Amino acid sequence: MAATRERPIAIYYEHPDWFKPLFAELDRRGTPYVKENPGDHRFDPTDAPRYSLVFNRMSPSAWLRGYGHAIFYTLQYLAHLRERGIRVVNGYDAFVTETSKAYQLALLERLGLPYPKARVINHPSQAAAAAEGLRFPVVVKPNIGGSGAGIRRFDRPETLAAAAKDGGIELGIDSTALVQEFIPAEDGKITRVEVLGGCYLYAINVYSPGDSFNLCPADACQTTDGAELERKACAIDAPKNGLRVEGYTPPTQQIMDVEQIMRAAGIEVGGIEYIVDSRDGRLYYYDVNALSNFVADAPRVIGFDPFARLVDYLEQEAA
Secondary structure, three states: OOOOOOOOEEEEOOOOOOOHHHHHHHHHHOOOEEEEOHHHOOOOOOOOOOOOEEEEOOOHHHHHHOOHHHHHHHHHHHHHHHHOOOOEEOOHHHHHHHOOHHHHHHHHHHHOOOOOOEEEEOOHHHHHHHOOOOOOOEEEEEOOOOOOOOOEEEOOHHHHHHHHHHOOOOOOOOOOEEEEEOOOEHHHEEEEEEEEOOEEEEEEEEEOOOOOOOOOHHHOOEEOOOOEOOHHHOOOOOOOOOOEEEEEOOOHHHHHHHHHHHHHHOOOEEEEEEEEEOOOOOEEEEEEEOOOOOOOOHHHHHOOOHHHHHHHHHHHHHO
16 A cells, blocks of 8 residues: 555654755655654554554664664664564664674675674773784774764774773773774775665765764765755754765676675665775775765765655555
């Protein structure tokens, strides 16, 4: 059954700006939908919501905006929807992958795909020992991250050991983190490949002016030639981080790898980031995103509006 007033599409989200283009496209078409805010959400285990489809847009970085409690709650809600037979785009399995960098590496290991070497810790005191045998620099990444939050780089074992002693290491809201080799990016860029329905949609190169770990494409508001993207296409709270973007078509092998990762993760709408090591030219997959924001001012950057295609997909799945 397609979306109707009685059975609308539900958009489950908390970020105030990222999804305005999605809502605008739904409004333009007159597609029935409702907004669900995880921060004040509740459910009855005996209830089966009358939605044609739920689109999960909950962000792991919600703890930066005061919604950390809702991240763990969302897992329970998605499990409930699965048990009640409600169609969810980016459901329980996808969100488990989104909220665990440790699990993302286990997934890449199972698939035989390259990723930066890492160890998983559950207390800052373990960081120095975990880094033994890794090539420095290393980074410490909270297991539940988002927008580069909490990531810190260490160039020498001594500085890592000192930070572990003086409280300079942040593990995040689940007290779990990665100690991982830092990969210096060839040409100062990473590549982000987006999928829709698990299939390749587009890719971009994102250039950072330094060692910024927030490479959110919705926050990148400048093209590689220096032109400013339409500001209203960027999130209001987007940092002025100097990120530059360009449309890009990856080699066929990388597209196939990304689609394989997404199938294994149960992610229908999302993005994979990979990086090429400037030291030896090796490629590494390093981030799996179920909450992947489309690049700002997409028609200018990649030549089409991905939100229109996203709503096509949601309407098709709701039917």
